[in-house]
Every structure is written in C-alpha cells, then in structure tokens.
Amino acid sequence: xxxxxxxxxxxxxxxxxxxxxxxxxxxxxxxxxxxxxxxxxxxxxxxxx
Numbered sequence: 503x504x505x506x507x508x509x510x511x512x513x514x515x516x517x518x519x520x521x522x523x524x525x526x527x528x529x530x531x532x533x534x535x536x537x538x539x540x541x542x543x544x545x546x547x548x549x550x551x
Contacts (some may be wrong), residue, residue, distance in 0.1 A: 505535050507542040514551035520544040 504520065505511060514531040518524055519538050526548065529535065535545050 503547040505545050505547075507535050507537045507545075509535050511535055513547060515547055516549040516551070517545040518548045520546050 503513065505517075511517075511529045511531050511533045514529070516526050517529050517535070518526045520543065525538060527536070528551070529545070530551075537543065
C-alpha cells in the first residue's frame with residue numbers, strides 16, 4: 503500500500519519513503535502523510551500498528 507505526501511494515512515503503522523534515502527516513520531491513521539526533507543514523496547506501509 504502506498505500513499506503520497508498530503509494524503510490522509512489510511513492505516514496506522516510504520517511507513518517507509520520509496521526510493522533513496524530510505525527512512526521510516528510511525529504514522530497514525532487519519533494524519534496527513536508528511537513530506538521528507540521538504541519534498542513530496544511516496545510512502546510505503548511496511549508494518550501495521
């Protein structure tokens with residue numbers, strides 16, 4: 503499952519930025535997906551909470 507910066511998080515869990523660098527962040531359902539380093543990115547769900 504992937505979600506882009508600015509979209510609402512559909513599932514609480516650990517999300518990873520697609521591409522390089524790979525960074526993970528815990529994001530709760532209902533929050534807006536954040537940018538990384540000031541840029542819009544695509545987030546990939548790696549573990550449900």
